[in-house]
Amino acid sequence: MSGESARQPLSYRVPDLGAMELLLAVARLGSLGRAARELGITQPAASSRIRAMERQLGVGLVTRSPSGSRLTDAGALVTDWARRVVEAAEEFDVGAQALRDRRDSRLRIAASMTIAEYLLPGWLIALHGQRPGTAVSLLAGNSAAVVRRLRDAEAELGFVEGVDVPGGLDAVTVAKDRLVVVTAPGHPWSKRRRPVPARELAATPLILREEGSGTRQVLDAALAGHGGLAAPLLELSSTTAVKAAVISGAGPAVLSELAVADELAARRMVEVPVEGVRLTRELRAVWPTGQRPTGPSRDLLSLTRGRPGVAVHDRT
Structure with missing residues (x-):
């Protein structure tokens, strides 16, 4: 049998760290009352904790008198053991804090183009105000x-625009978005008096984002019942293009x-009304299933959900 499998769980007689810290304070200060004040508890609570520790161990630890508190021989021995345990716990705490600091010093985000260009800058500025020491890569x-x-x-955290939550990921909706049909001011559609029917939109060659983009996914799904998208007039890899x-x-x-x-505000484009199709979508924050955001990821997610007018729906 290996040493690992032969290990036994800690006995119920092992005191907790708080009780050990109290015993160490009594040994150092020579007074239960002063030890209680140092640890921010009442003297009756400290007395109760020492008595409970003595019952747990089955030996007397502290002798009380009007002049103060003195360790018994067993108490002095237990104090030496407790000191090593508390020192090890402090080293553990320092190491764990170092891991948290290292984690919190950087944040890696992956985002779809629309969110990266039009929403994330404002969120990241707000995050910098909360965590100025966090380096963000996008x-x-x-x-x-x-x-x-x-x-x-x-x-660690992603933002997507698609129709559904991808498999293997958990998600929360951080905003709603509307897709609009746009043309140049001189295009024939810009002068129409009636909305473009969904079937005509589907049958018209459009300038499209590439397959895999959230905008393309939503448009494909919206027009699937109207004959599906016609072959693209152009297929480009960025919204800017x-x-x-x-x-x-x-x-x-x-x-x-x-x-x-x-x-649209500058009239370099014209929005064309459409009918018979719903071109709305949810913008989501996503992360691997079961790995809830922590540290700066959690703070950024809170900022996105706290912005005015943002609709939220938690899938997890």
Whole structure:
């Protein structure tokens, strides 16, 4: 039998650390009352704890008198043992704090493009105010890439835009988003008096994000019942590239309202109403199943959920 398997659990007679610390204080100060004050407890509570420790061990530890408290011979021996245990516990605590400090000194985030460009900057500024010593690295890509990085342990926290929560991940909704159909001001759709029907939108070649992007996933799902998406007019790997193509007059696109707010306000793009299809989605924070965010990840998640107007739904 190996030494590991032969180990026995600690006896119920082993006192807890708090009781050992009290005994050490009594030995050092020579007074139960002064020991109680140092540890922030009442003298009756300290007396009760010493008596309970004596019952637990089966030996007397402290002799009390009007002039103070004195250790018995057994108490002096137990104090020596307790000192080693408390010192080891303090070393353990210091080591554990060092691990927490190392963990809390960095945060690796993977985020889909829309969230990375339009939401995360504000959240990270707020996080810096809370944790100025935390170094943040951001890996931006489409939602499929975010999922891969979480599964490969390249990031502690991710943000995605897809239709469903990917397998193997837990999630919480941090915001709602609306997709809008946009064109250049001179496009024929910009002058329509009636909304574009869902079937016409599906049948029209659009400027699209690549497969794997959250925007593409939502659009595919929304138009699946209307004949499915036509072959793309252009397929581009970034929202910035899609916007540039739309503004140049290449054709219509479907993009996040967050991403085109400035262009719509400046009239470089026109929003085209549609009917018969719901183009909304949830933006989610995600992490590996069973690994709840801790440290800076937890704080960032709290900031996203605490922003005004953010809708929250916890899946876990």
